[in-house]
Every structure is written in C-alpha cells, then in structure tokens.
Amino acid sequence: MIEFQDLYKAFDGNPVLQGLSLKVRDGETVIIIGYSGSGKSVALKHIVGLLHPDAGDVIVDGHAVSTLDRDGLTALRQGIGYVFQFAALFDSMTVSENLALGLRRRGLGDDEIEERIREALALVDLSGTGDRMPAELSGGMRKRVGIARAIALRPRYILYDEPTTGLDPVTSAVIDRLMVRTREHLGVSGVVVTHDMRSAYTVGDRIAMLYEGRIRQVGSVAEIQETEDPVVRQFIEGRPE
C-alpha cells in the first residue's frame, strides 16, 4: 500500500503540497487529477524518493520513504516502475538497452533479460523495435517503450506521470488500453497523474483531485462524475468559469 501522510512541499518559498493525504490500496489504480502546476508530479516523485518532503511522508509497504537510507531507497525503487511524462528514455541507448538497464541492476542473467524484453515489447505492441534508437521513434512509441521499461521490471507498483499528454486521441486510447492491460495481466497497483479526464475514467478505480496542495475530493469514477463540488465539477467538465 502507498499512503501519503500530510505531505508538505514548497519550492523557493512557494508552497506546492500543503497537507496531501491519500491512500492507494493494493491492486487498485488511483488517478490524481488537477490543474497544471498543482503538484501532481511532485507528489508522484515523493513516492520514489526523488524529492524530499518538507513535512509529512509517503509510506510504501510500511516504510517511510524520507527516512530510508541509500540501500533502503534502492530496495524500494526495485519494486516500483516509473513512467515519465516524456518517457525519459536514455537517448544514447537502443530500446532493448533501455529495458535491459533496470533488469541488469536486479541481477538477472542475459537469457532472462532477453526474455523479459521480448515479453514487455510484445505487451506494448512494439515487437521488433529493440534495435532502434529512441530518436527514431514517434512520441507515442516512446511512451510505450517507457511503459515497457517499467513493465519489464515486474514491479509491485507502476507510477504514470501524464501518460497521455501531448498525444493524439487514438494514441491516447492505445496508452489507456495498455495501462488497463498492464493492471489485468500483472495485477500491479498504479498511481496515474493526469488531467486527461477520458483517460482517468477509462483507467482509474478511484479518482482524487489535487487542489491547492491537498486532496479536494476522492471517490470512485461514478462518484466523481456525479460530484456536486463546484471546483471538481468545473475541472472535469473543462469549463473555463
């Protein structure tokens, strides 16, 4: 289980998270929605210790992330896959090498690494692209490679940072289907940060809206769709006022 406990974070004196609390139960996918710059990605980065909180903490499987030492963080990260907004593929490596890097860190042998790469690329419908460089791929393909890199690790949790931002509607739907398929095939818990409501309704078990640094409302897809909270309503309907 992942639990945000009263998390505070500010940058150069500007508060971003102001008491964020949220639980992600095992096996479920929670979508965090919110305006651009509301701190969604910042919250996600606290889960893997990429950022250190000013106050509060994130508890992952009973471990307070901010208190973990170097070895503890390494162990935590080995159980989590992270899909970055712009894929963050290593541009000096081929697709296969991108996938192999995390697997090698987990001490797997060459045969198993090759098998996992083949499986992961097949799951994202990119079989046969292993020898290509990231620069030769389209934006959608790069995102799918990013997902494959996370899936190949067979993590307990996958964190998605804006997985459909900047993609056309069809490619977005492909990514959504991929996230659902990943959950069904691998049974992993997921946290998805997005402001794409179609994606949120398709992929999420529960949706939480981050507003002014804390969770404004959290509920099932149906509950959010039916909400009477004016702020949440305005956001999900995309009304300017």
Next chain:
Amino acid sequence: MIDAIGRRSISAIEALGRFGHFLMDMVRGLRDVGIWARLVVGQMRRIGVDSLPVALFIAAFTGVVLALQASYTFTGAVPLYFVGTLVGKTMMLELGPVLTGLALAGRVGASMAAELGTMKVTEQVDALETLAYDPQSYLVVPRVLAATIMFPVIVAFAIAVGIVTGWLTSLGLLDLSTPDFIKGLKLFYVFKDVWFGLLKSASFGLTIALVGCIVGLGTRGGAEGVGRSTTRTVVFSAILILVLDAFWAVVLL
C-alpha cells in the same frame, strides 16, 4: 551594499556545502564497484583516446614555437644547446600539462556538462534513479576516475610530441645537432620534472571532471540551462586549472 555582500556570502557558503555534499555522495558511490567498473573503460576511451589528437596538435606547435623563441632569446648570449633544456623543462613542467588541461577543459569538461545537463533536464537522471541506480555510481564516478587516470597519459604523450617537434625544429631551422639538443635536454633534468607534470595533470583531470559533473547535474531550465552549464564549466575549469597550477608550484617546487 551590506545586504548584497551578505547574500553573496550565504550563496558562496551554500555552494561550498553543496560541493562537500556532492563529494561525500561520490565517495559513497565508489562502493558500487559492480556498477562503475564496467563503465570506466568506455569513459577512458572517450576522454583519453578521443582527446589525443587535439592535445598532440597543440603540443606539436608549442614545441616548434618554444624552440624558435628560445633560440631568439639566447642569440649570442647563451649556448644554443640550451634550447633543448628550455623545450624539455617547459614542456614537462608547465606548457604540456597546462595547455593540455585548458584545451581539455573545453573539450572534456564542456562535453560532460552538456551530456549530464541534457540528461538532467530530460529527466533521464531521475529515470536512472527510479531504476535503482545511484547517479553518482553510474554517471559521476566513472567520469571522474577516467579523467584522473587518462589526463596524465594524454599529457605524457603531449610532452613527448612537444619535445620531438622542438628537436625537429632545432635540427631543421636552428642548425642545432641532435647530440647538442639531447645534451641540453639532459642538462638540469631531474625525475621530478616528469612526475610533477603528471601529478599536476591528474589534478587537472580530477578538477575538470568534477566541475563538469557538478555543474551538469545541477542544470535547470531546458536547452538554455544546458548552454549556461557548458559555458560555466569551461570558465570554472580554466580558472581552477590556473589556480591549481600556482598551488602546485608553491607546494612542490
């Protein structure tokens, strides 16, 4: 005024603190031998072999100029075989290490800052961390070790080439015989001349790589930030090379 001085002092102390923290993290990164060991050789090739042409080019012309300037200065007053002494001593003690260091601050330091800076702003460094790699072990340690090991090797070649071109210039343009050039070269030679130059160049390699890594990994703000980091690395490295050069001269000569 006092406010500005205070702000600058605080900022300098913070920078010093970040540098100390970075060094501690790097020392911790040395523990992951399995990660950095297989990357060091690749970095040694990139830093060493790929930098050799530019270093040798500079050394070759430095040797020519040194021989001609020595002859011009000595005319009528000092025996011409002292050209060998001046070329040898100057290449080993000063111009070999310093000119190579300054040239490689541009080539190696700028390249490290640009590469790591781009990785930083495109979240590749974060991606590395989420894959359970310590960026210090994976990115910094191999570069710093490779630069520290390879700079003396490059400088040794540069010194040799500078002396050879100085000798060829003496033969062709100064009517100095080979035995006379060698006589001058051996005059006042002590082994310290060699290790002093090589020790200095190892310290330059260490400094350039550290500056490139620290500035590169501290990059913010997209392509403009990468450009800023690259320039900053070259300027800081050049200043530090000159300061270190004076430091070693005071301490060891």
